[in-house]
Amino acid sequence: MHHMKKYFTEGLIQFTILLSLIGVRVDVDTYLSGYFSPLIETDGGPSSAFIQTPFHHYRDTAAGHQVHPKCPELDYFFTSRRLLNEVRALGSPARFPTRVSAWLVHLVPDDGSDVGEPHDLSGDPGDEEVNAENHREEDDRRGGDGCGLSVSQDCTVSGPCCAAGELSKEETLLNQVNEEEEEEVKDERGQEETSPASLNQLTQSLALEQEDLLGSSTLPPPLSGLELPPQWQDFISEFDDFDSMVPQRISDLEAELPNPISYDVSLQDAMVNGGDSANSRPASSRTPLFRLESTNSSHSDPSQNSAVALPSSLFSLSGNSSRNETSPSQMGGYLDEAVFDHINMLDLGNLGTIDPQMLDGIQGDMDAQWLEDSDSGLSLESPASPSTSSDSFCEDEGGATGYSSEVESLSSKGGACAAAYRDWSPMNLMENIWHNHTYSTSQAENSTSSSWFTTIKQEVMSDDEAEPEEMSRDERRVQALGLPFSAFQIVNMPVENFLELLDSQNLSGSEVTLLRDVRRRGKNKLAAQNCRKRKLDAILSLQGDVEGLSVQRDALLRQRSHTAKALSAAAERFETLSRTLLSQLRDEYGHPLNPEHYTLHCSANGRVMVQPRTNTTSRTMTSSKTVKRKKDKKP
């Protein structure tokens, strides 16, 4: 309270008196009662303008520089910083354009009466102090925030006056540059607040800042036919180029409004680093988040004269804002359409169907499944190759013939398998395949191709005596022929040996056919087993793939849910901040804008415009619904 009094009683009142002498009414009420910059009203014409523009920067103070650690303003600073960090966390700048520049044009009656301003300090300095004191108390009740006194507004003095305030914060670099300029201005103001030179410098600094903002500012057309003091004319001349800078859409928007209001407020700027100002007042150190600047803005239409009452610490209110309960449905016009697109893409409606526990369980199961699959070691690729027609020699006992990984490894050896063919012996078959033991053989090592016939014959004879197991049809047929080979041996012997067998035994045509059929059926049986095993393995592999994809899908759904929640929270914060910002803006009568009637519309280029809620909301929601409909049709 004391610090407010310290700076207000001297700087504010004196400067207010100075402005009142040139026809500018400074309204300190708003400034003192909240987080606003002083409101300036011109009363020299049929219209007046309210301008709340702290041209100084609070970032320096916000950074904690030159502020005592125990300074109560730091609490507000840190709160503001936290809120700004939250705003930054809302999302990418593209989706959450946070550049906010505000322009409010309105009509003020000619009589110069106090329009919507409960405290007119333009006349009586004594009243000013009283009012200032009263509002200091109010300010303290609001949390001790004290916006810097910035009355660097340009105002028309006579005729239909127009004043436009722009709330903006440029990028860091721009801010730094502007800060320096503003510091100079503030210093000048502190030393010679009542001199015209200081006013000129002040306006020039504003002009410099405005030039930085030309690229993104949306200003109403200049005022024409006004009689301005030289200093104001010089100042206004700085903004002649604004006419070309005004987007057509703003004009359209203003035309749609009963009381044309156009804002171009940079919320992003509010997130920029804290500055080092704060050398002027401790009060300013608490609310450095928004650099509120007013620039001269002429407007040809007196009815569109503007007044801007912008808070220097809009976001600071969000923390205690009671509007946090804003429903998402109310935020339609606040968000960029891209945000809605993103929300639609997230398909929030399906989020509720996901059971986190179920997802966790699935994921756990899938992890185990993956481990099992990784150990399977099975391959869908068949190791069979023409050169390994006798793959069964190398197969594992009890395993599917010609299919195990060991078969692959053995087959790959090439020379080893070839040697095995040359040294072919039915005992190898007995060890490796034919797990049903239909064909029994005995060991016959080191048999050569020349002696294989005798060896096989001996082994078959001994096996038949040792294992009188159940024989297959082909086995019985082979035995019926009186051949010294089992069906198993016939099936698995190399083709060369088989042909030699057919020639050496003086078999008839039917017997040869029988042996060929036996061999063919035996090989086909093994092939069928391998085929079925491969098929089963393929099915298992596909099941594993399905489960893995299910786990991936669950993870993506969870991610989507988290993202949607974060986006929803960001949207809610944006809604809150938008309402806070709107509540701090002033209409032509100096009344705060009703957040229920206006919205902040984020355009694609990052600008934030104040628009009537109904139109914007309906259009945005319609677009959102359209997108959602398209998405529903896709599947």
Add this chain to the structure above:
DNA sequence: GGGCGCTGTCATCTG
């Protein structure tokens, strides 16, 4: 007795 899975067999295709 029917369903189901396993197995063997045949026919066919491919390399």
Add this chain to the structure above:
DNA sequence: CTCAGATGACAGCGC
């Protein structure tokens, strides 16, 4: 063309 392997289809068998 032959051979070996792969595979779908079918049938038999046992549970």
